[in-house]
Structures are given as C-alpha cells and as structure tokens.
Amino acid sequence: MYYSDKLGIPKTDFSRWRLRTSELGAQRWEYLSTEASQKDPQNECTKYLLNEIFPRPAAPTVPNTASQALDNAATFFSGIQDHKSGTWPNQYKGPMFMSIGYVVASYFTGMEIPEPTRKEMIRYLVNTAHPVDGGWGLHEKDKSTCFGTTMNYVVLRLLGLSDEHPVCVKARKTLMRLGGAIGCPHWGKMWLALLNLYKWEGVNPAPTEMFVLPYAVPIHPMRWWVHTRAIYLAAGYLATSKIKCELTPLLEQLRIEIFSKPFDMINFSSNRNTVCGVDLYYPHSTLLNTLNWFMVKYEKFVRPKWLLDYSNKKAYELLLMEMKNTSYLSIAPVSGAFTAIVLFVEQGALGKDFKRSYDRMSEELFMGPLGMTVMGTNGSQTWDSCFAIQSFFISGLAKKPKYHDMIVRAFEFLVRSQFDTECIPGSFRDKRIGAWPFSTKEQGYTVTDCTSEAMKAILIVMNSNEFVDLHEKFDMKKLYDSIDVVLGLQNVGSFEFGSFASYECIKATPLLELINPAEVFGNIMVEYPYVECTDSSVLGLIYYSKCQKYRHDDIQLAVKRAIEYIMKAQNDDGSWYGSWGICYTYAGMFALEALSQVGQSYENSEVVRKGCDFLTAWQLNDGGWGETMGASETHSYISSRSSLVVQTSWVVIGLLLAEYPDQQVIRRGLDLILRRQQKSGEWLYESDEGVFNHSCAIEYPNYKFIFPIKAIGLYLNRYGDFSILHASS
Numbered sequence: 220m221y222y223s224d225k226l227g228i229p230k231t232d233f234s235r236w237r238l239r240t241s242e243l244g245a246q247r248w249e250y251l252s253t254e255a256s257q258k259d260p261q262n263e264c265t266k267y268l269l270n271e272i273f274p275r276p277a278a279p280t281v282p283n284t285a286s287q288a289l290d291n292a293a294t295f296f297s298g299i300q301d302h303k304s305g306t307w308p309n310q311y312k313g314p315m316f317m318s319i320g321y322v323v324a325s326y327f328t329g330m331e332i333p334e335p336t337r338k339e340m341i342r343y344l345v346n347t348a349h350p351v352d353g354g355w356g357l358h359e360k361d362k363s364t365c366f367g368t369t370m371n372y373v374v375l376r377l378l379g380l381s382d383e384h385p386v387c388v389k390a391r392k393t394l395m396r397l398g399g400a401i402g403c404p405h406w407g408k409m410w411l412a413l414l415n416l417y418k419w420e421g422v423n424p425a426p427t428e429m430f431v432l433p434y435a436v437p438i439h440p441m442r443w444w445v446h447t448r449a450i451y452l453a454a455g456y457l458a459t460s461k462i463k464c465e466l467t468p469l470l471e472q473l474r475i476e477i478f479s480k481p482f483d484m485i486n487f488s489s490n491r492n493t494v495c496g497v498d499l500y501y502p503h504s505t506l507l508n509t510l511n512w513f514m515v516k517y518e519k520f521v522r523p524k525w526l527l528d529y530s531n532k533k534a535y536e537l538l539l540m541e542m543k544n545t546s547y548l549s550i551a552p553v554s555g556a557f558t559a560i561v562l563f564v565e566q567g568a569l570g571k572d573f574k575r576s577y578d579r580m581s582e583e584l585f586m587g588p589l590g591m592t593v594m595g596t597n598g599s600q601t602w603d604s605c606f607a608i609q610s611f612f613i614s615g616l617a618k619k620p621k622y623h624d625m626i627v628r629a630f631e632f633l634v635r636s637q638f639d640t641e642c643i644p645g646s647f648r649d650k651r652i653g654a655w656p657f658s659t660k661e662q663g664y665t666v667t668d669c670t671s672e673a674m675k676a677i678l679i680v681m682n683s684n685e686f687v688d689l690h691e692k693f694d695m696k697k698l699y700d701s702i703d704v705v706l707g708l709q710n711v712g713s714f715e716f717g718s719f720a721s722y723e724c725i726k727a728t729p730l731l732e733l734i735n736p737a738e739v740f741g742n743i744m745v746e747y748p749y750v751e752c753t754d755s756s757v758l759g760l761i762y763y764s765k766c767q768k769y770r771h772d773d774i775q776l777a778v779k780r781a782i783e784y785i786m787k788a789q790n791d792d793g794s795w796y797g798s799w800g801i802c803y804t805y806a807g808m809f810a811l812e813a814l815s816q817v818g819q820s821y822e823n824s825e826v827v828r829k830g831c832d833f834l835t836a837w838q839l840n841d842g843g844w845g846e847t848m849g850a851s852e853t854h855s856y857i858s859s860r861s862s863l864v865v866q867t868s869w870v871v872i873g874l875l876l877a878e879y880p881d882q883q884v885i886r887r888g889l890d891l892i893l894r895r896q897q898k899s900g901e902w903l904y905e906s907d908e909g910v911f912n913h914s915c916a917i918e919y920p921n922y923k924f925i926f927p928i929k930a931i932g933l934y935l936n937r938y939g940d941f942s943i944l945h946a947s948s
C-alpha cells in the first residue's frame with residue numbers, strides 16, 4: 220500500500236493506461252476510456268511497468284543450474300521488450316526538479332494538463348515526500364532541501380492540491396524550517412520569478428550578451444557543457460526580459476504560503492545569494508559574486524536597450540535552431556521547459572514552434588506504480604538497447620532461437636537511431652552523422668560512449684552467423700562516419716590528453732567552474748574527461764578495428780592514448796571514480812573491461828591488480844558488493860550494509876574480465892546474484908544505480924537485468940555451469 224492510498228489520494232484506473240511508442244523510440248502514455256480499453260489490451264511491457272501483476276508468475280522451470288537461472292532471466296527480460304520500438308521503456312526517474320518545468324510551462328501558457336496526468340503527478344509527489352518531514356530533496360532519496368521542497372510544493376498546489384491538505388501542511392512546515400522559499404538556489408529562484416512568486420531583482424543575472432561574443436573568446440557559452448548552455452540560453456532570455464506571468468488568486472495565495480515573511484516586506488535584491496545551507500553543494504566563488512555585483516549594476520545603469528534586444532534576438536534564434544536540431548524536444552527537460560516558455564512569449568499560444576515544443580514535453584512524462592513524473596531525459600532507449608544486445612551475445616543467449624526476434628528488434632532500433640542529418644549551420648553543434656544518442660535519434664545529441672557502444676552492438680550482430688538475415692539491413696560503410704565522430708571526440712589538445720568526455724570534446728578551461736551559478740551541482744560548466752566514457756570508446760574502437768580496416772592506424776593511436784589516460788586516471792588506492800553510475804564499482808567494471816581488451820590482466824598488469832584488489836577489499840559478508848550515493852558525493856567508497864545486485868554484477872564482470880585468479884571470491888558474488896533472483900526470473904529494484912553532477916541520483920531500471928545477465932554469462936564462459944540450491948529469495 221502506498222502512502223497516497225493511505226491518505227485517500229485519488230488514483231487513476233491503471234488498466235486504462237497504454238504506453239504508445241514509435242519506431243524511433245518516442246514514448247507517450249495515453250489514458251483510454253473504459254470501452255476503448257477493453258478493445259485494446261495492455262501489452263506485457265506496460266503491465267510490467269505498472270506493476271499490474273504482482274507477484275508475477277514463476278518461470279516455467281525452477282532453475283537447478285546457473286545456466287537455467289540465466290535463461291529464466293533472459294526470458295523475463297525479453298518478455299518486457301516493447302515490440303514496436305524494439306526498446307525497453309522504463310521510468311527513468313530520480314531527479315526531483317524536472318516536473319516543475321512541465322507544470323510551470325503549462326500554467327504560464329494556459330495549457331491544460333490532462334486530468335489523469337494531473338492526478339498521477341500528485342500521487343507521485345505524495346508518494347515521494349520524505350516519510351518523516353514531508354519535504355522533497357534534489358532527488359527521490361535525498362534529505363529534504365529548500366529547492367526540492369519549494370518546487371514540489373508549488374507543483375502540488377498548481378496541480379490543485381489544497382493548502383489545507385495534510386501533505387501540503389506537512390511540507391510547508393518543513394519549508395518554513397528551511398527558512399522558506401527565499402533560500403532556493405538559482406534555478407529555483409528562476410522558476411518562482413516566472414510564476415511571479417519572486418522578484419527578478421533577487422535572481423542572479425544570466426546575461427544573453429555572452430552569446431553574441433565571438434566564438435574565439437575562450438569562455439564563450441557555446442564551449443560550455445551542452446546542458447548548461449542550453450539551460451542558460453533559454454533562462455537568460457527569460458531573466459533578462461524579466462518575464463513573469465500574471466498574478467492569479469492562486470499565485471497570490473502561494474506568495475503567502477512559501478515565504479516566512481509577508482511578500483511585500485522581502486527585500487529580494489539582497490537575497491540574490493541566499494541559499495539554504497542544506498541545499499548548497501557548490502558555493503559561489505568570490506569571482507562569481509564580484510561578477511554578479513557588476514552585472515547587476517550594468518543591467519540597471521549601463522545596458523543599452525538595443526544591446527539587450529539584439530542579444531535576446533540572437534538567443535531566440537539559437538533556441539529555434541536547438542528546437543529544430545532536437546525535433547522540438549530540446550536536449551533535456553529543464554532547458555525544454557524554459558525554451559517552451561520563450562517560444563510562447565515570442566509566438567503566443569498559437570505559435571507553431573511553441574505548440575510543437577509543448578506537445579513534445581509529454582514524451583518526458585512517464586507513468587509508474589508511484590504515479591507520474593517527468594524523467595531525467597526522454598528515456599534511455601539507445602543506451603539500454605546496446606547493452607541488452609551485447610549481454611545476450613556475451614552470455615551465449617543470442618544463439619538460442621527464442622531470443623532471435625528480441626535481438627532483431629533491438630538491432631533494428633539501433634540501425635534506425637543512427638544520426639543521418641547534420642545540425643543546422645550556425646547552431647554551434649559538431650558533426651553528428653554516424654553517431655548515436657543516449658535516448659532517441661530525435662533528441663539529436665551525440666554521446667561519446669553511446670556511439671561506441673552502439674557501434675559495437677551493431678558489429679556484434681553483423682559478425683554473427685545466427686543473424687545473417689540482418690546483414691543486408693545495415694551498410695557497414697555507415698560506420699565510417701561513426702569512427703570519424705568517435706575519433707574526433709577524443710581530447711587531444713591541451714585538456715586531459717587521450718580522454719573522452721560526454722557529448723563533445725573539452726572546449727574550455729575547467730576554471731569556468733569558478734562561475735558555476737547553479738549552487739546545487741558540481742562540474743556542470745564545461746565538459747570533463749570521464750573514465751567510463753573513455754573506456755566505452757576504447758571498447759567500440761577496438762572491436763571495430765578487429766574486424767574492419769577503415770582508419771586502422773588512427774584507431775590504434777587513439778586506443779593507445781585512451782588506455783594511457785585510463786591508467787593515469789586510476790587513484791592511488793586502485794580505484795576509478797565513476798561519474799554516471801554509483802560509483803567506484805561502476806567505473807571499476809568499465810576500466811577493467813577496457814584494459815582487458817588490450818591484453819592487461821591481473822597476472823600481467825599492476826594497474827589491473829590494484830583495480831581488482833581495491834574492489835575485492837570491499838566484498839561484504841553476504842558475498843556481494845554495494846555502494847551508496849554517498850560515494851559519489853564525497854569521492855570515497857561508502858559501502859551499503861548489504862549487497863546490491865547491480866553493483867555486485869559490475870564487480871563480478873570486472874573481476875572476470877581481469878582474469879582475477881581467486882574463483883571463490885567471484886563465485887560468492889555470483890551466488891548473491893542468483894539468490895536474489897525471483898521465481899519469475901527477474902530481479903527487483905533495490906537502489907538507484909546512476910548519478911549525475913556528483914549530487915543527483917537517478918534510476919536505470921534495466922541495469923538490474925542487463926548486468927546480472929552479463930555477469931552470469933561471463934562466469935559460465937570461464938568456469939562452466941554448476942548446480943544451485945536456491946534460485947529465489
């Protein structure tokens with residue numbers, strides 16, 4: 220029973236929800252009428268996502284051996300694939316600062332949120348409120364923060380929950396304890412200012428003049444990290460124009476509810492830098508405070524109107540290009556919602572670009588047992604499909620005819636998802652033909668590791684005799700472009716030689732972090748070298764060069780440089796810090812896999828030995844491994860009390876690929892994985908697997924299938940099958 224049920228919060232009829240997908244992987248939830256629902260049964264994937272049948276029926280065979288357990292897992296996982304797209308849709312949730320964008324954009328523009336969505340968004344927030352104090356944090360499992368609590372309180376109120384509802388009363392009490400909404404970080408202040416719940420003079424400046432500087436200026440915003448630039452481009456337009464919506468009775472009421480003082484008594488301009496202590500992850504530098512001080516004076520006394528108009532016009536043009544490059548999705552939900560508001564301001568409710576962008580926001584909403592929320596991105600389609608294919612091949616499952624169609628569908632999805640058009644000239648985007656995104660082709664952004672992993676998955680299928688029927692579906696020449704993109708993404712200038720970053724090369728100095736205005740995230744200003752992205756790039760490049768001749772020498776050189784980077788990135792204790800998964804177990808697996816591909820093993824490489832010894836030292840008494848979000852935040856390994864299946868799988872995979880000599884250590888990990896497997900063949904959610912910007916946890920629901928399958932498969936390859944006593948918990 221969920222908290223929302225205890226409180227009697229209205230719920231929709233789950234049997235009426237359908238997940239509609241497209242061949243390009245777009246996902247939209249639709250709520251049918253009872254009659255339509257009867258004619259159009261829910262598919263397995265949707266039932267699974269909504270937890271409609273639980274506990275699920277046991278797999279037909281009780282596994283007596285590890286290979287049978289593997290087969291049950293594979294059967295379960297292939298059963299929840301979405302057939303139309305060939306992907307594994309999932310509620311890619313965690314961050315608690317995304318829904319505000321959709322709700323503010325809807326309120327601001329007068330667009331009505333459909334009733335079932337409204338109800339389920341309320342349910343989700345009720346179910347994720349902190350069990351003790353009723354607030355919300357930066358992510359679902361976080362302590363309550365001013366940002367999380369203010370944003371989600373406002374969302375609930377805009378969605379129609381009464382201020383007297385116990386959930387609101389409790390949350391408000393926590394908000395007051397945190398000092399009220401005045402302590403919101405920069406983005407929070409911006410959302411409030413748009414809603415006329417905060418004065419723009421109390422928001423630190425985000426000047427659009429930066430975007431009209433010549434690109435040659437080394438700190439030009441188009442050299443920043445793609446997300447930060449997209450957010451500040453749209454938010455800058457809104458902030459400099461001091462856009463706000465009309466004050467409605469509800470907003471007037473909210474002005475009273477969220478501050479600890481009467482609204483008119485607050486001196487907003489003296490609270491530009493007020494950030495609640497609990498929220499502060501990345502405090503301002505003196506440089507940023509000084510620049511902000513000058514900017515405020517400049518905006519007030521110096522800035523000529525023509526310059527503001529000129530730079531906002533430029534910002535608007537760039538935003539339109541961004542929308543066209545991303546099929547109106549924008550790179551991610553935060554920038555997407557700010558941009559939709561800009562388009563509304565420029566074009567009005569009937570504007571075609573506004574309408575398209577607003578419509579696309581529904582593809583970020585995802586329904587689940589707790590309710591509906593806006594996800595971190597419009598999905599994780601490509602990334603998960605790459606790993607699904609690879610793990611089925613490595614564990615020998617791909618040979619079994621019963622998984623043939625699943626692999627065909629995922630392969631065809633990857634083929635459809637490769638970029639085949641370039642971005643609009645002048646939009647400061649790199650060449651993308653040949654590359655792959657993290658989510659969908661329509662989202663339009665190349666990701667380094669996604670490109671390499673997709674290339675590898677495609678090649679594995681193309682090299683396989685079982686899939687000759689697919690060989691004509693892909694022209695291998697299309698990988699020439701992929702190779703060009705990947706090679707072009709390696710950092711070979713003055714920054715972090717040999718490494719790979721996330722979306723682009725590093726284009727500006729990390730000193731820019733000194734002007735990071737976001738307060739709640741670290742490392743967001745520029746691209747950084749990521750060991751996992753570097754590892755994946757190595758894996759893709761090596762696999763390609765083993766079977767193809769194109770740019771062979773360039774690839775060898777790139778791999779050599781990348782491997783040198785990976786070795787250099789190892790910490791003294793043998794660990795690697797993972798930026799996108801939690802944490803050292805994640806990066807350890809990737810690094811050990813990359814090193815194994817150049818022949819480095821426990822026996823012959825000091826780096827590998829240290830890497831393995833670091834991991835084995837953290838093995839828990841139950842045989843597995845588990846790491847907490849604290850590790851990502853504090854940059855030191857923090858173990859969970861009992862093991863987690865996904866992280867145990869990461870370590871098992873790493874150790875197996877490193878040819879770690881002690882079979883017993885690995886076997887104990889594997890036993891844990893097998894013990895946690897359910898009778899249905901699946902594994903259940905245990906803890907968030909992913910992270911970003913050091914402070915925000917995010918779920919990767921497919922990891923609990925992909926990595927155990929790979930771990931069991933690799934174990935069987937090395938040591939052979941064995942009988943098991945308990946296959947279910």
Ligand SMILES: CC(C)=CCC[C@@H](C)[C@H]1CC[C@@]2(C)C3=C(CC[C@]12C)[C@@]1(C)CC[C@H](O)C(C)(C)[C@@H]1CC3
Nearest residue numbers: 446447551595596657666668721740799910911912
């Ligand atoms: C602080 C900001 C700007 C918030 C918006 C959220 C995005 C920045 C996040 C949500 C999902 C996210 C973590 C993601 C990534 C970057 C940052 C994202 C897009 C990437 C693509 C970086 C490279 C990684 O190896 C991997 C592919 C796993 C992830 C996927 C998700």
